[in-house]
Structure formats: structure tokens, C-alpha cells
Amino acid sequence: xxxxxxxxxxxxxxxxxxxxxxxxxxxxxxxxxxxxxxxxxxxxxxxxxxxxxxxxxxxxxxxxxxxxxxxxxxxxxxxxx
Numbered sequence: 001x002x003x004x005x006x007x008x009x010x011x012x013x014x015x016x017x018x019x020x021x022x023x024x025x026x027x028x029x030x031x032x033x034x035x036x037x038x039x040x041x042x043x044x045x046x047x048x049x050x051x052x053x054x055x056x057x058x059x060x061x062x063x064x065x066x067x068x069x070x071x072x073x074x075x076x077x078x079x080x081x
Contacts, residue, residue: 002052011035011045012054016068025064 004012014034018026026034032042046066049055059065 004049004052004054007035007045008049008052008054011042012049012068015046015055015066019068025066027064 011031014031015026018030018034028039028042028046031046032039035042035045037045046055050057053069055066055068057065058067
């Protein structure tokens with residue numbers, strides 16, 4: 001994984017925390033609210049996390065499908081790397 005900027009690390013921590021507390025992934029709106037940014041900015045920030053290999057979207061066009069790469073896929077149980 002490519003090193004993250006401070007803001008990217010904050011976003012990744014927010015995604016992990018939300019998943020831990022709720023048992024599912026946050027929406028872009030949720031991420032924006034946690035970080036004090038718009039959902040459009042959250043979308044761009046998550047895109048940069050995907051580009052750096054920090055998160056993956058487990059379903060194309062699926063809601064609440066963001067997953068940090070060190071977790072296991074909820075659908076198949078395989079480690080995501």
C-alpha cells in the first residue's frame with residue numbers, strides 16, 4: 001500500500017471506526033459527516049484511498065461496500081489484500 005496523507009489516514013480511521021461500531025460500512029454522506037466535509041469531497045477522498053490500495057469496494061455500484069484491505073470479505077470470508 002502507498003503511504004497515506006494525514007487526511008486519508010483520518011478517513012480510513014473513520015471508516016474502520018464506523019464499521020466496528022455499526023457492523024457495516026459507512027456511506028459517503030456518513031464519511032463526510034464524520035470528517036466535516038461534503039459527500040462529494042468524501043467520494044473523492046475515498047477514491048484516493050482506493051487508488052492507494054487502502055480500501056476496496058466489495059460490490060460494484062453497491063451501497064455500504066467499502067472495506068479496509070486488512071479485513072475479510074463479508075460475502076466469502078477471504079482476506080482482502
